[in-house]
Amino acid sequence: MTTSAGADAGLPPERWWWEYPVRPRWLLRGDARFEDDTPLALCAEIEGLFVDLPPRPQERFTLVGCRPETPLRAALGAVGQSTKAALRRRRISAEVYAVAADGSASQVIGAGVSGTVEAAEPSRLGAGLLDVTVDSEPREPLPTGVLGILEHWYAGRPAEKNLWAGYDRGLRHHWAGVALARRSGEPDRPAGTTYQLDGRFVTDIEGFYCAIGEAINGPGGYFGWNLDALDDCLRGRFGARTPFRLVWHDSAVAREHLVAGYDRRRLSPAITLAYLLEMLTAHEVEIDLR
Structure with a gap:
């Protein structure tokens, strides 16, 4: 790996080349401890750096055994309507709170439900309760292990x-x-x-x-x-x-x-x-x- 003059004032920019038949495409700077801006390597390719990922499917939440309050009832009332006003009413954005044994509720940091209310049906969990479907923007879900953490706080x-x-x-x-x-x-x-x-x-x-x-x-x-x-x-x-x-x-x-x-x-x-x-x-x- 060789280089021409550096990037000091008055000098042309650095140029990188080598003697191999394939051209170098990538220069890595840093060091083994990621502290200094020094050359680490010239590479022909870096596999895994540029990847076309498939589009993420639309995510969906289901609010199981849900007792809707006034704002959500308004959103449910607009389901099936296609006007702009109805679409706005169907949009919800909410943070999630965990309800403890004593009825108190505390925020689960990083947990939220936002999207468009799409449907509702009676829930098997009780008369008057609904299972509500919300089509959501893609977001990183919380790991299921958080449920175990919350259990430690359920009784206090x-x-x-x-x-x-x-x-x-x-x-x-x-x-x-x-x-x-x-x-x-x-x-x-x-x-x-x-x-x-x-x-x-x-x-x-x-x-x-x-x-x-x-x-x-x-x-x-x-x-x-x-x-x-x-x-x-x-x-x-x-x-x-x-x-x-x-x-x-x-x-x-x-x-x-x-x-x-x-x-x-x-x-x-x-x-x-x-x-x-x-x-x-x-x-x-x-x-x-x-």
Whole structure:
């Protein structure tokens, strides 16, 4: 792989070529750690980079055993009509809330139903209930594992810690989202309080957010689910007031897993233990690694 003059001021742009009969089409820049803008390779082709995907079929929701309220009844009343006004009435957009055993409802972050009401029929679940069909815009569905997470909150806050420990990274993220939606909003404990973080399952950044949430606010507790949210929590009103002391048990687990590199799930540089410690220290958190 050879190149001509660089792109400094007054020089022509770089030119790339090689001695093989097939022409190079692609240049990769970066390095093994995705830190520097240096050449990695010239390639003739990159299979899998450009793919014509089949069009996604129109998605459909069915609201099973549904008791329509006034707005949805209006949409159902316009089914079968083709005027522009009727089509507008048939359009719905709603966030989804989970109803707990005590009748309270909390938002399921990332869950929504939006689209055009197409049909309704009596539901087998009870007289007066309907099964309503909604043709929806394509959207990424939530994993079914979220249903299991919501079950842990159905009767109230979880009574024990680390129920999230067996989940993969994606579901740990959803666990923290449910914890956010269900947080109690109790006042901050006084500055100078000591909190105990169980680090046995901090094998990824999502596990850290789950663990520190429970260290600060008990089983099912929330204390951030991304760096911006963690920064907000460290400023108060989320259960703890700085300065405080954080005893991080089994910190060797995080030291092994929260290392430099590229996070393919988040599509960004990995968040390291060193970065978290620096961030916590900047907010006057005294950290005791054990």
